[in-house]
Amino acid sequence: MAEPTDLPQEIIDEIISKISKDRPALKNCALASRTLLFSSRIRLFSSIKLDQAWLCKGLHILLTENPRLATYIHSITLSIGETSWSMEPAWLSVDGSLPDVLDMLSSLHSVSLEIDNEVGWMQISPQIAAAIFRMFALPSLMSIRIMGLDEVPISFFYISATIEQLELIEVTFERTSDFDPGTPTSLSFGSLDFDPGLYAPLHVELSLWSAIVESPDSCFSRMSTLRVYPSSKNFRTIRPLLGMAADSLVSIHLDLQYRRDCNSTSRDLRAFKFSLSKLTSLQSLSLTFLVLYRTLDELLKNFRTLSRDLLAFLASSASTIERIETLTLTFKPKVDYALDQKVPWPHLPSILADSIDLWGRLDEAICSYRRSNGFRVNIVLSLQQPRERNQLVDIRRAWQRLMKGKLPMLEERRVLILEADSFHEDFPED
Structure with a gap:
């Protein structure tokens, strides 16, 4: 069957954009016509979620066979939680192919870690953890979201990256051996969405948090937008942010x-x-x-x-x-x-x-x-x-x-x- 050529690509793109949230329809369009393939594929791959090892393995095979697809992926979510139907709640502890997949994604705009099972950073494979940190430092990255993850290395705030938005939802941080509270933080963000949870962290965590927030030239002193979820028990964790951002907010x-x-x-x-x-x-x-x-x-x-x-x-x-x-x-x-x-x-x-x-x-x-x-x-x-x-x-x-x-x-x-x-x-x- 001859390919239709009478519609400009701009109109085709607009038609496909109207069904961008209907993945079955996008798949059918991608299979139906070479003319529709490019617009459909860009939207199918623009945002992906991985919550099982077999999904990651399949994506690795696909990107290896067609590396161009990696440039279409602008948003990735790595998930462990009750909302996931995964039978592998600890899949991020196994190296597998995930580090290679993450290193292929050079055009990311958004990264999300959604951890709902009280998983700690130390339970993530060192190879995967290193690949996540490399992903955080991508020049194309605009937003980072971390939810429900404990003991994130405090070195997170020393990543040399400038992003637009950072979300920290019920996250705790862990002191690293090379942590020096006198060293200026290098991570930079314009907007922070911060919810420490209902209760303030333990005293040792709160002292570490205060040290990083109040460090010289703190990244928190440069943000312009702040969203917080205060409670009477967590406000002592929120207060240092407000003090550091008093001149910039x-x-x-x-x-x-x-x-x-x-x-x-x-x-x-x-x-x-x-x-x-x-x-x-x-x-x-x-x-x-x-x-x-x-x-x-x-x-x-x-x-x-x-x-x-x-x-x-x-x-x-x-x-x-x-x-x-x-x-x-x-x-x-x-x-x-x-x-x-x-x-x-x-x-x-x-x-x-x-x-x-x-x-x-x-x-x-x-x-x-x-x-x-x-x-x-x-x-x-x-x-x-x-x-x-x-x-x-x-x-x-x-x-x-x-x-x-x-x-x-x-x-x-x-x-x-x-x-x-x-x-x-x-x-x-x-």
Whole structure:
């Protein structure tokens, strides 16, 4: 059968991009026509996940036979965890072909290590560990994500690399024999997403963490964006970051959680015990509130607690509100795991707009702290359920209609933006 030649490659690429998340369809396109092969193959190989030795072996054979495919791979995830259906939970401890595969990937933009089984770095094969560190130093790399891995060598922060984003989620670090706290760190990143978990690490780990954060010319003193998940137990791990980045931080994002059984390990706003006035370069402040509930009464009760904490926080940050450019407040009601009574998500915009005693007081507070122009306030409703685009458009319209007049002073200043979106990923929970 003759190959079709009447469509420009740009149109073919656009068609294939529309099904970029449908892997079976991409495979069919790659097999159907040589014209579709290149665009389909680029998207099929752009992001890969390895969680079993046999998958790695198959990829090694494929890349050996066709080395060009390695240049299509821009994102790789190495995984061990309960979310994996792997029958080889310790597959990273076996050398196999993984070091060779990693060394073939010279065009990576993103690397993720997702370890959910409390695996330590020492359980990873030395050959694989060395290949991972070489991968971290690739000039093309833009982001590194490490989740759930213990005892990562502190030498990680001495990798000569400049990346855009670093994510450290429930990671601990181990002192190496050559560690010198007086040596400047060479890793550089613009954005850090940091969640040490609910509890602060042991004293020895905390002292090591403080030593690396507060070392001369620390990489943490150069970052411009920070996202943290504070709790009353982990904040002493977060605090050194804020101190070191006081002059460089332009944007800070706090992810918080409100639930029925708030206790000493909760992630509410009261856990963030740091004066934002110390962040002299701050331009953007974002607060995301995950509100877990089982009943309507519980939802409203948690919002009342949230409202009290938010107004107190804004009052203590009045000098910061006066000078920043953007304030974003995102509210994420989510049904808790033990569901007693479901509140249908189409009703949530109306419930939050009409039943929450917050908006008028919030309007008055913000406007009293910020009297000058050049300011934008984003209030976002984020719902878990909607997945279709038309549903989200309907929710956004309903939210904007229901909230009209709830914050009259901000509306009059024309600085208020009401948005709605949806979320599908799990928030770190207790």
